[in-house]
Amino acid sequence: MEHTDEVDQDxxxxxxxxxxxxGRPSLGQQVEAxxxxxAVSPLTYLPKLTEALLSYxxxxxxxxxxxxxxxxHTEAAATARRIDPGEPKxxxxxxxxxxxxxxxxxxxGRRPEGFAICEEMAEAGRWGFAHGQVPSPVYGHWPMATVLxxxxxxxxxxxICGMLVQAxxxxxxxxxxxxxxxxxxxxxxxxxxxxxxxETFADxxxxxxxxxxxxxxxxxxxxxxxxxxAGMLGTAGQRVEARGxxxxxxx
Numbered sequence: 001m002e003h004t005d006e007v008d009q010d011x012x013x014x015x016x017x018x019x020x021x022x023g024r025p026s027l028g029q030q031v032e033a034x035x036x037x038x039a040v041s042p043l044t045y046l047p048k049l050t051e052a053l054l055s056y057x058x059x060x061x062x063x064x065x066x067x068x069x070x071x072x073h074t075e076a077a078a079t080a081r082r083i084d085p086g087e088p089k090x091x092x093x094x095x096x097x098x099x100x101x102x103x104x105x106x107x108x109g110r111r112p113e114g115f116a117i118c119e120e121m122a123e124a125g126r127w128g129f130a131h132g133q134v135p136s137p138v139y140g141h142w143p144m145a146t147v148l149x150x151x152x153x154x155x156x157x158x159x160i161c162g163m164l165v166q167a168x169x170x171x172x173x174x175x176x177x178x179x180x181x182x183x184x185x186x187x188x189x190x191x192x193x194x195x196x197x198x199e200t201f202a203d204x205x206x207x208x209x210x211x212x213x214x215x216x217x218x219x220x221x222x223x224x225x226x227x228x229x230a231g232m233l234g235t236a237g238q239r240v241e242a243r244g245x246x247x248x249x250x251x
Contacts, residue, residue: 011036027056043084047093050080054097070104077101091128095121095140102143118144136167142180149187158187176207194236201229
C-alpha cells in the first residue's frame with residue numbers, strides 16, 4: 001500500500017533514481033532515500049530504512065562519536081517499531097536493532113532506559129513466537145538475563161537462563177548451549193539454589209560425556225567441566241564425592 005498524500009513527488013523520483021543508479025550509494029544516501037520512500041511505501045521501505053540506519057550507526061566516521069551512533073540507532077529503533085506486524089522478519093529485525101540501541105544506552109550510562117529496552121526485546125520475542133516469526137518464546141531474552149544478573153537479581157536471571165537452555169534443548173535434542181548453561185548454573189548458585197546448580201551441572205557433564213563418546217565434543221571440555229563440578233562439590237562440603245568425581249578418568 002502506498003501513501004502519496006502530501007509527499008514531494010520530485011523527492012521520491014530523486015530517491016528512486018539514486019537507488020537505481022549504476023553506482024552504489026553511500027550509507028548516508030541510502031538513509032536519505034529510504035526516509036523519503038518509507039513515507040510512500042512503508043511496507044517495503046521501513047525494513048530497508050531500519051537496516052540502513054543500523055549500519056549507518058557503525059560507519060567508520062562515527063567510531064569515536066558515540067553520541068552520533070546513539071542518535072542513528074535511536075532512529076533505527078523507532079523505525080523498526082513501525083514495521084508492519086505482518087512482515088515475517090519484523091521480530092528478528094526489531095530485536096537486532098533494539099540490541100544495538102540497548103548497547104549504546106548502556107555505554108552512555110543511561111541504565112534505566114537500557115533496562116527498558118531489554119524488557120522490550122523480551123516482549124518482542126514473546127510476540128514474535130506467538131505470531132510464528134521466531135522459533136522460541138525466549139527469543140531476545142539473553143540481554144535481560146545479563147542485566148538482571150548485573151543488578152544482583154539472580155533468581156530472575158536464573159529463571160530466564162533456564163528457559164533459554166530448555167528452549168535450545170527442545171530445538172536440538174539433548175544438546176546444551178555451553179555458555180548459557182554455565183550462566184544458568186552460576187545464577188542458580190548465586191541465588192542460593194545450590195542443589196539445583198549441582199544437579200544442572202551434573203546433567204551438563206553427563207551430556208558432554210556422551211558427546212565425547214560419540215566424537216561430537218572435545219575431551220578438554222569434559223575435563224574442564226569435571227574440574228568445575230569437583231570444585232562445586234567441594235564448596236558444598238561434599239569433599240569425598242569431589243575427590244572421587246574429580247579424579248576419575250572419563251571413559
